[in-house]
Amino acid sequence: MVATVLVVGANGQVGRALRAASWPADLAPVFLDRRQLDIADARTVCSLCQMHKPAAILNAAAFSHVDKAESDPEGALAANRLGPLNLAIAAEAHGALLLHISTDYVFDGSLRIPYPVDHPLSPLGVYGRSKAAGEQAVAAACRRHLIVRTAWVFSAWAGNFARLVFDRARGGLPLKVVSDQTGSPTPATDLAAACIAMIAQALQDDSSRLFGTHHYVGGPIADRLALAAAVLDEAERQGIARPDVTPVPASTFAAPAPRPAWSVLDMSKTTELFGLPQPDWRPALAEAVQVWAREKETPA
Numbered sequence: 389m390v391a392t393v394l395v396v397g398a399n400g401q402v403g404r405a406l407r408a409a410s411w412p413a414d415l416a417p418v419f420l421d422r423r424q425l426d427i428a429d430a431r432t433v434c435s436l437c438q439m440h441k442p443a444a445i446l447n448a449a450a451f452s453h454v455d456k457a458e459s460d461p462e463g464a465l466a467a468n469r470l471g472p473l474n475l476a477i478a479a480e481a482h483g484a485l486l487l488h489i490s491t492d493y494v495f496d497g498s499l500r501i502p503y504p505v506d507h508p509l510s511p512l513g514v515y516g517r518s519k520a521a522g523e524q525a526v527a528a529a530c531r532r533h534l535i536v537r538t539a540w541v542f543s544a545w546a547g548n549f550a551r552l553v554f555d556r557a558r559g560g561l562p563l564k565v566v567s568d569q570t571g572s573p574t575p576a577t578d579l580a581a582a583c584i585a586m587i588a589q590a591l592q593d594d595s596s597r598l599f600g601t602h603h604y605v606g607g608p609i610a611d612r613l614a615l616a617a618a619v620l621d622e623a624e625r626q627g628i629a630r631p632d633v634t635p636v637p638a639s640t641f642a643a644p645a646p647r648p649a650w651s652v653l654d655m656s657k658t659t660e661l662f663g664l665p666q667p668d669w670r671p672a673l674a675e676a677v678q679v680w681a682r683e684k685e686t687p688a
């Protein structure tokens with residue numbers, strides 16, 4: 389039997405990776421972007437669930453702009469807490485499972501070992517608090533939930549730190565790179581494939597051991613300087629001169645939102661339960677840089 393999976397937030401960075409991913413023949417994804425479904429609208433969530441009768445809902449929608457969230461906490465909460473709550477209530481009512489994507493920003497980054505899944509939440513800013521509240525809402529309202537925390541997501545098709553570094557290099561501009569943030573870069577393509585695999589497995593094996601919170605991130609651990617260096621190495625191979633890089637503390641940028649200094653998540657439980665290995669972010673990053681190098685130049 390073919391099971392319908394409602395994929396919400398389908399036009400975002402991860403949503404686009406989910407569209408491009410290969411899906412098993414027994415899962416039929418229905419992609420809904422924000423125009424088709426605003427997850428903060430409980431009535432539309434309900435009526436689309438009634439219409440599609442999904443076996444699973446995959447939530448890739450979020451208010452993901454960390455700095456903008458500081459000046460729009462209501463917007464952040466609508467997308468990151470109320471939306472997931474609506475999806476969780478609908479999933480529970482329709483007997484669907486819910487995979488909800490969350491973030492390393494639910495932690496304050498003060499630990500110096502990879503965060504275990506059950507570490508107490510300690511978000512620093514509005515975005516992190518709204519995502520933490522979303523996790524709690526999902527766990528409380530939907531028994532068959534998979535909360536998948538990820539970090540430092542990148543892809544060839546979205547604005548992200550790696551793209552910024554590449555654009556500066558191509559524009560021949562010097563770079564200031566934060567030297568005191570360490571994380572787990574994660575290719576959106578690998579994250580999408582992992583989410584699909586987790587849903588497929590949880591639909592087959594409905595035992596409660598699979599449900600709960602999981603981490604899925606790339607390796608090896610990198611700080612921003614190492615990530616920038618990997619972009620510049622590949623850019624050089626594509627004939628783009630290496631710009632000057634100055635390491636600076638994050639405080640130099642005076643960003644509105646505080647960011648965790650150590651965004652490293654322990655994904656051993658995910659590997660153990662779902663058999664998913666940790667993806668190496670380096671080949672995906674090199675591929676993304678090759679895509680950007682082929683594009684027509686745009687001003688940095």
Ligand SMILES: NC(=O)c1ccc[n+]([C@@H]2O[C@H](COP(=O)([O-])OP(=O)(O)OC[C@H]3O[C@@H](n4cnc5c(N)ncnc54)[C@H](OP(=O)(O)O)[C@@H]3O)[C@@H](O)[C@H]2O)c1
Pocket residue numbers: 396397398399400401402403421422425426427428447448449450451452453466467471489490491492519538539540541542546
């Ligand atoms: N990007 C990262 O580095 C990162 C790191 C850790 C975790 N995550 C998590 O990964 C997930 C996907 O993030 P992403 O990078 O793909 O973010 P993204 O590119 O910003 O995509 C999010 C999508 O959600 C849509 N959206 C916002 N509010 C909505 C609503 N009320 N109803 C329906 N759709 C709504 C957005 O539409 P509009 O563009 O029209 O607003 C956008 O298309 C999120 O849960 C995020 O918290 C991301």
